[in-house]
Amino acid sequence: MARRISIFGSTGSIGQNTVDLIQRDPDAYDVVALTGGANIALLAEQARVLRADIAITAYDDRLEDLRAALAGSGVEVASGAQALCDAADRPADWVMSAIVGAAGLYPGFAALRHGGSLALANKESLVTAGPLLLAEARAHGARILPVDSEHSAVFQALVGEDMDAVERIVITASGGPFRDWPLEAIAKATLAEAVAHPNWDMGQRISIDSASMFNKALELIETREFFGLDPARIEAVVHPGSIVHALVGFKDGALMAHLGAPDMRHAIGYALHWPERRDLPVARLDLAAIGSLSFERPDEARFPALRLAREVMATGGRAGAVFNAAKEAALDAFIAGQIGFLDMAAVVEATLEGMDRDGSLSIPPQSLDCVANVDHLARDMAQRAAADRAARR
Ligand code: NAD
Ligand code: MG
Numbered sequence: 001m002a003r004r005i006s007i008f009g010s011t012g013s014i015g016q017n018t019v020d021l022i023q024r025d026p027d028a029y030d031v032v033a034l035t036g037g038a039n040i041a042l043l044a045e046q047a048r049v050l051r052a053d054i055a056i057t058a059y060d061d062r063l064e065d066l067r068a069a070l071a072g073s074g075v076e077v078a079s080g081a082q083a084l085c086d087a088a089d090r091p092a093d094w095v096m097s098a099i100v101g102a103a104g105l106y107p108g109f110a111a112l113r114h115g116g117s118l119a120l121a122n123k124e125s126l127v128t129a130g131p132l133l134l135a136e137a138r139a140h141g142a143r144i145l146p147v148d149s150e151h152s153a154v155f156q157a158l159v160g161e162d163m164d165a166v167e168r169i170v171i172t173a174s175g176g177p178f179r180d181w182p183l184e185a186i187a188k189a190t191l192a193e194a195v196a197h198p199n200w201d202m203g204q205r206i207s208i209d210s211a212s213m214f215n216k217a218l219e220l221i222e223t224r225e226f227f228g229l230d231p232a233r234i235e236a237v238v239h240p241g242s243i244v245h246a247l248v249g250f251k252d253g254a255l256m257a258h259l260g261a262p263d264m265r266h267a268i269g270y271a272l273h274w275p276e277r278r279d280l281p282v283a284r285l286d287l288a289a290i291g292s293l294s295f296e297r298p299d300e301a302r303f304p305a306l307r308l309a310r311e312v313m314a315t316g317g318r319a320g321a322v323f324n325a326a327k328e329a330a331l332d333a334f335i336a337g338q339i340g341f342l343d344m345a346a347v348v349e350a351t352l353e354g355m356d357r358d359g360s361l362s363i364p365p366q367s368l369d370c371v372a373n374v375d376h377l378a379r380d381m382a383q384r385a386a387a388d389r390a391a392r393r
Contacts, residue, residue: 002030004091008084008107009098011036011043013203014121014147017264018096019046021272024281026050033087035099035107038062044069051075053090056083058103085110094272096147097122100205101328102321102375105129109368112142119271121147123222128321129371130225131364145271146226150219152267153245153258154227161250168249169223172239173298174199176211179240183302189341191334199242199262205331212344213298214327217309221320224313231313236306238296243285261285304345308352317362318374319352325375326351329382338390347389351382 005022009015015036022029031050036043037058047055047070054076057066063079070077078087081103088095088110096119097108104122109132111118118137120126125133137144146152150171158166177196178186194211195204202210209215216236223234242262247255260266261283269280300307305327312319329351330344339347355361355378365371 002028003093004030004032005094005096006031006033006087006090006092006111007096007098008033008035008088008104008111009096009100009122010034010046011039012098012100013201013206014098014264014268015096016042018098018119018268018272019050021265021269021280022050032090032092035084035087040065040069044073044075047075048073054078054087056087058084058099081106089113092116094119096268097125098147100124100203102128102324102372105371106368109133109136112136112144113140115141117143117145117271117274119145119147119268121268123148123151123218124324126222126225127218127324128375129365129368130221130320132368132371134225144226145274146222147264147267147271148219148222149262149264149267150246151222151226152270153260154223154248156258156270157246157248157256158227161248163228165250165252166227166229166233166248167251168233168235169227169229170235170237170247170249170255171216171219171223172242172244172246172295173213173216173236174210174242175238175240175296175298176213178211178302179238183342186302187340187342191337194334194341198240200264202264204335208331208334209327212305212341213303214305214331214344214348216298216303217305217312218324218327220306220309221312221323225320231310234313236298238298239293240296241290241293243290243293259285304349308345308348311352315356315362317360317364318355318371319361321365321371321374322352322355322361322378323348325378326382326385329379330386333383333386333390339386340389340393343386343389347382347385350385351378354381354385 031052035056088107093116095111098121247257263282326348330347333339
């Protein structure tokens, strides 16, 4: 029987890679919902090719375009945040959560209620609401399969292992385009320079987050939430080649590494076929041609995001939601040309401090609505901090 699947954020970088894999074996899948944003032509094309039941744009003012693009196709159309959650209510066996940002939280949550598999690319869900998400999965017998390349790598290295035997987890970071730039140059980095990732082809937002290491910061927190390891046992190491994605260290001293070409179809495909391994259209590594692998300790002066991630993990509670929301607002301000590259970390740090003035940062959020509320307040505060810095430029 065909597996019912939905892809949230199908028009993005992860979404398109997921569609690519599904399209290679169309009879194996029965596509329920596809969702996107402003790229209506791509969403409509995907929906036609995959014969989706419904296509949803996040934006109400694009609904008529989507309706026109899918006229006569038999594909239902809808728009808006509520429609995204309603689509997640439609039963599916496997759901890809690949919306970027906190906007991916609610649909992913809703999808867990069917008790199927949630392939989680949206790391923001774990950073902002990890304990709630894991509890929801447990309550419904659903499974969360990591799609972030590092976390998929750790997940794979842990097959057949006992978590009690794990001493540490090491995730790798490419170091991004500014790894060896002087700090003064990084401060003046432009949007185009920040988006140009040396190894991975990703969406605009995560590419900039890679350059600032906010992506790695989110991933440290994601590791902590998903694998439940003490933060002191989680490390990030700079590995410019992006060949080793992560390593798991065991108490006998062994380090199990996961190596592969930088192609997200590996992690997506692993989650798609789990617990089996199937053929995937990814390049095979020629180790002799690669020659050597190099590693460096990350420089926290250059990448304050890593230091902030440590503080967030130590605080727990609402700190992840504040961190992520402030980071998203700071990123918006950088993309809009309001603030400089290094101002992003300053804005996030000021927001973490501001939101902890009443000492509430370490209180765990009790519900998704609480997370949304914290997100909203932190975003507001970060926008004010960004405007302050913009005025001083
Ligand atoms: P992207 O920007 O390429 O695509 C994002 C998708 O989300 C698009 O379909 C877009 O239409 C949709 N979207 C954007 N804003 C939305 C909103 N407010 N409401 C609903 N839908 C919205 O992003 P991406 O690079 O594919 O990343 C997606 C997620 O996967 C992110 O959480 C990212 O951190 C994670 N991730 C990406 C990669 C990668 O290689 N691209 C690797 C690991 C993890
Ligand atoms: Mg990653």
